[in-house]
Amino acid sequence: MKTLNTAIIGYHTTKFGELWERSLFHLAQEAIEEAIKNAGLEKEQIDAVFFGNMMAGIIENNVHATAKIAELLEMNLPVFRTEAACASGGMAFELAATYLKANPGKTALVVGAEKMTDVSVQDVTQALSAAASGEEQNVGLTFPGLYGILAQQYLQTYNYTEEHLAHVSVKNHYHGTFNEKAQFRREITVEQVMKSTYVASPLKMLDCSPITDGAAAVVLTSNEAYIKNKPAAYVHAVVSATDTISLKHRKRLTGLDATRIAAAKAFEQAGIGPDSIRIAELHDCFSIAELLAMEDIGFWNEGEAGARIAEGATRLDKKGPLVVNTSGGLKASGHPVGATGIKQLGEVYLQVTGQAGKRQVENATFGLAQNVGGSGGTAVVTILGTDHA
């Protein structure tokens, strides 16, 4: 199967940032309404909604979003909420694509949203740590700590330095300057990253994605009449895989097997290889994560990422074969966790349909998104493309 005959035909993301005046469902509502409008549809043409959110239960004692979304839409349609920590958005999209494969001709709205800045940094850090195992939480490991362990392992194994990590953030901040929805829109330098405070060695503040509010939605359809004459990004593959929740049970710490397995299956489904991808949105929750993803997906060989990122290989202005995180990634665009997976897919949709404006990558026929939950316990890899045959 080269394609699922299912395409994204509309997208909207709210501004990402510290949006103190807006609630979770205000944000979700904007994303939902504007994505439907962007697709040129009416809400009555939506058959089902898939909603990705991680932490509203913990932060604001708010679950049962299925009914809240029905209330917003004033419709009685099926609504499904998924949660896979920071991969909640990607997983919602995977289930929506599955729904459309089972129900040809139908249309789904996929929305992700997260409201993180209404509580203290301590409380949101605690809520994020809910994605780690109980044992990891009990010894005080937070996510910078978990990714710090992965970063140490990578740097030591391949003899890289912290400067190599810094190039990820520098590139993504540069890309963020082109994205008006991004949380941070200013360039930073390797020196600034190196001088920023340690959060969990070797990761410093500017290696870490921020705490963010935001929502994003895409309209996904297998209705040929809706796709016709519209910019459309076909789903060539969407595959998830899992791994142990605890780092201590992993087979290796220099990469994420969930990404590796999901990517290999996705390329097999799509019938293409990493070489065909021109644009990728990768889950750079921490700088190290983008380097691991480049190798796990097969864009670069094992141990190669540190050297290649320092060359600026995946920067927009390099005009190389692959540009990574044109949205600014999680680092500059922001990381409202439930929304991130959908924003990634929206960015790939904009790129493959030629709507990415100042950050447009030329000849972006195929694009890839990789969304990760926790320290790699879940990964979803999606391949989108303009052709559908």
Place this chain on the structure above:
Amino acid sequence: MKTLNTAIIGYHTTKFGELWERSLFHLAQEAIEEAIKNAGLEKEQIDAVFFGNMMAGIIENNVHATAKIAELLEMNLPVFRTEAACASGGMAFELAATYLKANPGKTALVVGAEKMTDVSVQDVTQALSAAASGEEQNVGLTFPGLYGILAQQYLQTYNYTEEHLAHVSVKNHYHGTFNEKAQFRREITVEQVMKSTYVASPLKMLDCSPITDGAAAVVLTSNEAYIKNKPAAYVHAVVSATDTISLKHRKRLTGLDATRIAAAKAFEQAGIGPDSIRIAELHDCFSIAELLAMEDIGFWNEGEAGARIAEGATRLDKKGPLVVNTSGGLKASGHPVGATGIKQLGEVYLQVTGQAGKRQVENATFGLAQNVGGSGGTAVVTILGTDHA
């Protein structure tokens, strides 16, 4: 379409009750392992897992169960967590059936689990209230209060008394005596219900389902080779619908429109009517809920339920055309919220395949399960049957 060619071929539920010595994932693990064994399969024959849970995030800062389940199974397979308040189990099952429709020949494990007794009654009441709207929570409405409003409306509209409600609990406690996994296994009388303390008028303690720990799992497959020569309950329909999360936005309060819509579509899909159903597991979180469900599904006419329940129409010993909640329902069997929807389906599976022992209903060719989230913001209706043509 008369059938999805997908069948339940294995089931296990843990004991339901106050299981202080067991954790959420201990319970889930027992359900998973024993359901796979009951289906006569090995874990490697499972292609995907669907997990329903409502409140582990709130109660124990525990999300990302996708990875935890992968760790338990020592596999990297896709795992999906769904949440729709107390309909989380039913929704997991619906998505699993959709997955199998999209991927013929595959096999899914659907597991629901909830651990509710490790925190105070106040804390679990608060966590349950997360399924209500923010506005309802802010005015102090808890779930007995919300269903108390529905009960008042029903009793007043049709001139019934609190004794009519009491018959629901009396019947379900009677059925619970036949279910060795039930939380409560003793009969109660109308007098005992009437003398029990008011929780939220007109609902008294013995109108309310208890706080429960438990897990349940079914193996669902579209692989004909796995189904052959095994007791199998085919999925004839599984449909969800939504309604407003807040009671104040509902069109009526004498029933749940989400159930009504989902049931009508389910009967249409299955090509049968309510008359064909011999056994139903309905979501009696409070006594009133079973009466509303009987009318919303179309088993009884509007306003008829109070009179019919008092006649004992749906008791096992009545040997009438329809028996309801042979498991004991949520009231006697217990209500570990994420597990409830799966236990309901498991009970219907046992009944239609003739494995229900002392509580077996004769000629139970078709059975129905109705799983509700919140005060009716979500409903999932499933029809199972022995034939598949």
